[in-house]
Amino acid sequence: MTDLIRKSFSNPDDVLRYPKVTIESVRVGDLDVMRLTAEPGWRWSESVGPTVDRTACPVEHTLWLVLEGRFGVQMDDGTGAEFGPGEVGRIGPGHDAWVVGDARVVGIDVRSASHQQTPS
DSSP states (O other): OOOOOOOOTTSOSEEEEETTEEEEEEEETTEEEEEEEEOTTOBHHHHTHHHHTOSSBOOOEEEEEEEESEEEEEETTSOEEEEOTTOEEEEOSSEEEEEESSSOEEEEEEEETTSOSOOO
């Protein structure tokens, strides 16, 4: 059997809002696909971290794609990277992330639907 699933961020399955960030998600089979829209000044450890009592994001982002803006990431071990439009990567658990500069970030985050429900 072949599956065909069509979803739209115009009608997301879930929406999370934190200071300076909105995360809309759609379930596509065994994947959660999220659109993150983060405003300048957003930082995971300051916006989301306090609500989940963590200083680093515990979630693995299997595929991260930046559509707009610049996005910084620093892993707990000190390694880091900056992502810009059209760049993709994988971000393991144990990191902080933030908007770089004065433009908002819009990105797509894909991960297994079996992940814990801890926010991005």
